[in-house]
Amino acid sequence: MKTNFRLILVSLTALLMLSACQTTAPDRISTLEDFFTPPADKVTSTADSIIVRGIRSHYVRGEHLRADFKLYNNRGRRNVINFRVQWLDNDGMITGLHGYGPWKTVALEGQQEIVVTDTSPSPRAVDYKLELQSN
Numbered sequence: 001m002k003t004n005f006r007l008i009l010v011s012l013t014a015l016l017m018l019s020a021c022q023t024t025a026p027d028r029i030s031t032l033e034d035f036f037t038p039p040a041d042k043v044t045s046t047a048d049s050i051i052v053r054g055i056r057s058h059y060v061r062g063e064h065l066r067a068d069f070k071l072y073n074n075r076g077r078r079n080v081i082n083f084r085v086q087w088l089d090n091d092g093m094i095t096g097l098h099g100y101g102p103w104k105t106v107a108l109e110g111q112q113e114i115v116v117t118d119t120s121p122s123p124r125a126v127d128y129k130l131e132l133q134s135n
Helices: 002-021
Strands: 043-045 050-060 063-073 079-088 105-109 113-119 127-134
Touching: 043 050, 050 127, 063 079, 063 105, 063 127, 079 113, 105 113
Parallel strands: 043 127
Antiparallel strands: 050 063, 063 113, 079 105, 079 127
């Protein structure tokens, strides 16, 4: 009787371990240390005094690419800018109907740093380019 109980317990433990391996991973928690310096080809900017200090990205629920951009206003006064993200597929081609997400407007006070976020409209997106312009 004791041997059967042990066998059942070992079998259930093994089954639980195998089923845990098959579950999808939860969304990864990003920290400020995850930011990296953006390569020159990732950012197009006509916004005065706005510096992209860092970029980080990961997949949300294993499907859509999310990108965070750390922006810094190098001016001594307020600066209002627009930004949008161009989402690219595995072949470097534009995803989505128009190729870009919508323009979003943000205001940065003098010497202020903020993080702006955008999520790809298509699960096919694997890369991105950030575009900034003065408002």
